[in-house]
Amino acid sequence: MFFQSWTELWRIAVIGVITYACLIAVLRMSGKRTLAKMNAFDLVVTVAIGSTLATILLSRDVALTEGLVALVLLVLLQLSMTWLSIRSRAVRRLLKSEPTVLVRDGAMLHDAMRAQRVTEGEVRQSVRSQGIGDLVDVAAVVLETDGSFSVIPAAQAGRLTMLPGAETSH
Structure with a gap:
């Protein structure tokens, strides 16, 4: 199917702008570490954020607020894990490989x-x-x-x- 309705296109545009702005705000608040060169753990989180963003934009079954909560949750979990990895050698070994x-x-x-x-x-x-x-x-x-x-x-x-x-x- 090539086109369903103008309403759906406008919904995607509006939700996309709001979600994008919220994602940028959350990533900026989370600090430079979130946007640094990625190891495997960071890549998984980034893919999960991208998948969540796509779901928010394209699925009518996910309310904007639910999607934003999911994005914030993923970023907060990533922040928590990096915070724990700084304080715990066991967590660090679990999340990150050694050079x-x-x-x-x-x-x-x-x-x-x-x-x-x-x-x-x-x-x-x-x-x-x-x-x-x-x-x-x-x-x-x-x-x-x-x-x-x-x-x-x-x-x-x-x-x-x-x-x-x-x-x-x-």
Whole structure:
């Protein structure tokens, strides 16, 4: 079906503007963390918010107020979980993965790469994107919790205290 009625189109437009404004307000109140680079937990929450927004816009069975309560609930749950993850190591481990070292002192760590489903080509691309032409010039490549690669050139490595599991005390 291509078109049902002008009333339905106006309903979607009005509900869409109201819902969009409320979503922006709630996300702004929740702080920068909600809109930061996403890890898997953040991605799930974002997809759930998008799905809820689509349901509010397109389903006549969901009242605007019910939909807005659902959006606010999802954002509040995300805020609660991030608050708990800051205060509890167990919650943090449950919600977020740890960074993984994929290259150490110019050598690819194939077991770690296999466990994270990362190919040699992806590691080489991340190294090249940093302007490094030889793997021996790399102290480390780390797969971060958001899926991005951090490349630490050997010339800037220092004691590598920023690597996952590294001792930071003297």
